Amino acid sequence: MAPVPPGIRLLVSFNRDQWYRALTFILTFLLYTAFHLSRKPISIVKSEFHKNCSSVSELTTVVSNQEPASLHSDMDCSWKPFDKSNYKQLLGAMDYSFLCAYAVGMYLSGIIGERLPIRLYLTVGMLSSGLFTCLFGLGYVYNIHSLAFYIFVQVANGLVQTTGWPSVVTCIGNWFGKGRRGLIMGLWNSHTSVGNILGSLIAGYWVSSNWGLSFIVPGLIIAAMGVVCFLFLIEHPNDLKNMYAQNLSSGKSVPSHTWKGTNGHTEVYLQYKENKNQSYDTELLLPRDSVCVPLQPVVVVKSESEPSAISFMGALRIPGVIEFSLCLLFAKLVSYTFLFWLPLYITKAAHLDAKKAGDLSTLFDVGGIVGGVLAGVISDKLGKRATTCAVMLLLAAPTLYGFSMISELGLGPTVGMLLVCGGLVNGPYALITTAVSADLGTHKSLKGNARALSTVTAIIDGTGSVGAALGPLLAGLLSVGGWDRVFYMLMTADFLALLLLLRLVMKELMSSKSRPISAVQ
Numbered sequence: 001m002a003p004v005p006p007g008i009r010l011l012v013s014f015n016r017d018q019w020y021r022a023l024t025f026i027l028t029f030l031l032y033t034a035f036h037l038s039r040k041p042i043s044i045v046k047s048e049f050h051k052n053c054s055s056v057s058e059l060t061t062v063v064s065n066q067e068p069a070s071l072h073s074d075m076d077c078s079w080k081p082f083d084k085s086n087y088k089q090l091l092g093a094m095d096y097s098f099l100c101a102y103a104v105g106m107y108l109s110g111i112i113g114e115r116l117p118i119r120l121y122l123t124v125g126m127l128s129s130g131l132f133t134c135l136f137g138l139g140y141v142y143n144i145h146s147l148a149f150y151i152f153v154q155v156a157n158g159l160v161q162t163t164g165w166p167s168v169v170t171c172i173g174n175w176f177g178k179g180r181r182g183l184i185m186g187l188w189n190s191h192t193s194v195g196n197i198l199g200s201l202i203a204g205y206w207v208s209s210n211w212g213l214s215f216i217v218p219g220l221i222i223a224a225m226g227v228v229c230f231l232f233l234i235e236h237p238n239d240l241k242n243m244y245a246q247n248l249s250s251g252k253s254v255p256s257h258t259w260k261g262t263n264g265h266t267e268v269y270l271q272y273k274e275n276k277n278q279s280y281d282t283e284l285l286l287p288r289d290s291v292c293v294p295l296q297p298v299v300v301v302k303s304e305s306e307p308s309a310i311s312f313m314g315a316l317r318i319p320g321v322i323e324f325s326l327c328l329l330f331a332k333l334v335s336y337t338f339l340f341w342l343p344l345y346i347t348k349a350a351h352l353d354a355k356k357a358g359d360l361s362t363l364f365d366v367g368g369i370v371g372g373v374l375a376g377v378i379s380d381k382l383g384k385r386a387t388t389c390a391v392m393l394l395l396a397a398p399t400l401y402g403f404s405m406i407s408e409l410g411l412g413p414t415v416g417m418l419l420v421c422g423g424l425v426n427g428p429y430a431l432i433t434t435a436v437s438a439d440l441g442t443h444k445s446l447k448g449n450a451r452a453l454s455t456v457t458a459i460i461d462g463t464g465s466v467g468a469a470l471g472p473l474l475a476g477l478l479s480v481g482g483w484d485r486v487f488y489m490l491m492t493a494d495f496l497a498l499l500l501l502l503r504l505v506m507k508e509l510m511s512s513k514s515r516p517i518s519a520v521q
Helices: 006-012 016-039 041-049 054-062 068-074 087-113 118-141 147-175 181-188 191-206 213-232 237-251 280-284 312-316 321-349 354-382 385-406 411-441 452-481 483-500 502-510
Strands: 267-271 298-302
Touching: 016 041, 016 118, 016 147, 016 181, 016 191, 016 213, 016 237, 041 087, 041 191, 041 213, 087 118, 087 147, 087 312, 087 452, 118 147, 118 213, 147 181, 147 411, 147 452, 181 354, 181 411, 191 213, 191 354, 312 321, 312 452, 321 354, 321 385, 321 411, 321 452, 321 483, 321 502, 354 385, 354 411, 385 411, 385 483, 385 502, 411 452, 452 483, 483 502
Parallel strands: none
Antiparallel strands: 267 298
């Protein structure tokens, strides 16, 4: 008999629970990748909305006695209404309309999400986001030049996209415990960069020939992923146990007993007298400490009415939520300022063209992936989430100043500093939005009410989104007086984020043993 291939041995070594964990990890990764993929086209298409019309301007100057407006009308190379001199303000209005709607909607999304089935809530959100993303692209197809139309689509898309983050974090938090949560979520959080890269490639393929497809194709992708979410997403491991219980009870009549559950989910335990009578499926349902009893198979069902959803103020009273939320506001302010302004800064400082500057700016995201994973590993090892974030924020402030100095020395130093800055800036941001949110959403003060995770996640990320909207706006205002002012603003934001964590850092350092931040009182 031929030996079993090593690859097959590896596959069969995983039990069913591990396969479902892997499915949840991969599926939620792809789902949120689709969200970021659909957000990216607007930054790529901006150059097509207002092209370089320098030749028209020069001709207008030469023929000074001719009316400029009529000449520009005949030789227009931009997309109305972004063809005027105030196009930067109009493009900025679209950015801020999306970010502000996202920030406001995030507070509501978590509260709504924990009162509805996550799978259905996320599916509706993705289908709606696909609709509005495609609708933006249809503006090209139907030759729409109304600013109000594009602002409306951006606001609506910003609102429905808030269904994504609380939902996927809740799912991943339900399936993965606290032991290696930092490492797992650090790897998982790379979906943001993957989505940005894919969105750039897809939008860039059609941007010059038909920018409408730059939106329509990503819109169809996120809508298709919404269908995949509806078909395959499992919100909680206990949902599988409930399914197995229903299948068993429908096949044969078995006695059952009910009592109060710990988190509102129905749980099923099977007990058998002899192991030889158990199938593989039923063995997976057995608790590790099960005791064999000399009876027929007994299905024990723990059921109780669903726990009441936590209120907004109740979520704020969880220790650490306010501190981490405000910390994320300033951390996300720094991150999103780099996201919106880094290519332009590199163009001015390193004297590169727009395409090379855009390609070089992706190194910041690469450093962010490494920083997020590193922050997760360190916080898992030490059991101190706040301390890990504080140390990275402390190192980030002088690094930002160093970047502003070194970036003028050439391409080589700029590459190195981009990677370091990306890691130190995005590391705390990634850790707070993933592992910390999951820890606080399952805090022991909730007494097993896991449904609060969606609200806690939404509060933390919603507060951070306020900073995401303010950062680029402040950078645009301060950059008029020089880029040094922008970097002073970023360093101040990092310092404020660090100050907001000091109380939690002191609690962790005074703790008698290492433990997750969720255990801090």
